[in-house]
Amino acid sequence: MPQCPGFARTTLVKATAAGWTTELRGTAAGGMRLYSCRHPVVVLATMLFTVACMSLYAAVFSSCVVVVGPRSAPPRVLLVASAPRPSRIFSGGIRVHNPDPDVDSDADDAENDIPLAASRDFTNFESDPASLRRLRFSGPDDAPAGEGIVRIRQNGAKQLPQALIIGVKKGGTRALLEFIRIHPDVRALGPEPHFFDRHYDRGLDWYR
Ligand SMILES: Nc1ncnc2c1ncn2[C@@H]1O[C@H](COP(=O)(O)OS(=O)(=O)O)[C@@H](OP(=O)(O)O)[C@H]1O
Known part of the structure; x- marks a missing residue:
């Protein structure tokens, strides 16, 4: 699985102590390729997106x-x-x-x-x-x-x-x-x- 552009040599962020890692997987613009991004910014964005989705779910259901x-x-x-x-x-x-x-x-x-x-x-x-x-x-x-x-x-x-x-x-x-x-x-x-x-x-x- 290819790395996200610009993030290939960045430091991985892992919460290994808790036994989990956060990854962002999405389609590239105009393509169907999957990326595995572990850049701190991407990880933070992923976590914020997850929290937003959970909040939306909670608000509705x-x-x-x-x-x-x-x-x-x-x-x-x-x-x-x-x-x-x-x-x-x-x-x-x-x-x-x-x-x-x-x-x-x-x-x-x-x-x-x-x-x-x-x-x-x-x-x-x-x-x-x-x-x-x-x-x-x-x-x-x-x-x-x-x-x-x-x-x-x-x-x-x-x-x-x-x-x-x-x-x-x-x-x-x-x-x-x-x-x-x-x-x-x-x-x-x-x-x-x-x-x-x-x-x-x-x-x-x-x-x-
Ligand atoms: N302000 C406030 N703070 C804390 N708890 C509160 C408050 N207002 C209502 N209640 C408690 O909410 C319970 C009733 O909720 P519902 O009206 O949704 O009940 S129901 O599901 O429609 O039957 C009911 O809980 P139980 O007494 O355990 O049945 C109420 O005591």
């Missing part, structure tokens, strides 16, 4: 990610909290209330109501009375144990959530959701929809 953004803007990552170990992805949707009365009026069609869990009052938080008037209680059919269910009217158009909480089992996603839910302008699902891990085939129309 084994962490709790909150993505929040206004409706008109693409989602932004606000918080990434790693969890103990990857096991199960929990996904929950949060709809951020639009205070514009022209967009979200009380004349909404009841067919567009979505089930939502009642906010837990962790801190004696006094919700905005105007927001509370928007709530209409219904039965505790598919609510988690101990939670009341409210239905909050949506405007006519089905919407995707503006924020997602994704995390592994026992990653603390429920606690995070409950704290975010305290805000009167946040509408959050009660039961976990499991769209991405169980119901993805049903499509976005089901998810909305």
Whole structure:
């Protein structure tokens, strides 16, 4: 296997004490030849690339990610909290209330109501009375144990959530959701929809 150009007579960097070495193997530009590079810079770049890949993997598959953004803007990552170990992805949707009365009026069609869990009052938080008037209680059919269910009217158009909480089992996603839910302008699902891990085939129309 040929050495990388310019690195043929460079010092090898080996972590032999740990019983491993780091190599970068890739295709040359325009060709299919493999190179074995052990230049310190290449080794460092390889390690950084590996860490970046692992971080990306963790962010996607084994962490709790909150993505929040206004409706008109693409989602932004606000918080990434790693969890103990990857096991199960929990996904929950949060709809951020639009205070514009022209967009979200009380004349909404009841067919567009979505089930939502009642906010837990962790801190004696006094919700905005105007927001509370928007709530209409219904039965505790598919609510988690101990939670009341409210239905909050949506405007006519089905919407995707503006924020997602994704995390592994026992990653603390429920606690995070409950704290975010305290805000009167946040509408959050009660039961976990499991769209991405169980119901993805049903499509976005089901998810909305
Ligand atoms: N802030 C904070 N710090 C440390 N630990 C916390 C925190 N918030 C929640 N928790 C613990 O997270 C566990 C619940 O995680 P989840 O909500 O993801 O559970 S679940 O997988 O959806 O059932 C659950 O752990 P267990 O009590 O061991 O079950 C919670 O106690």
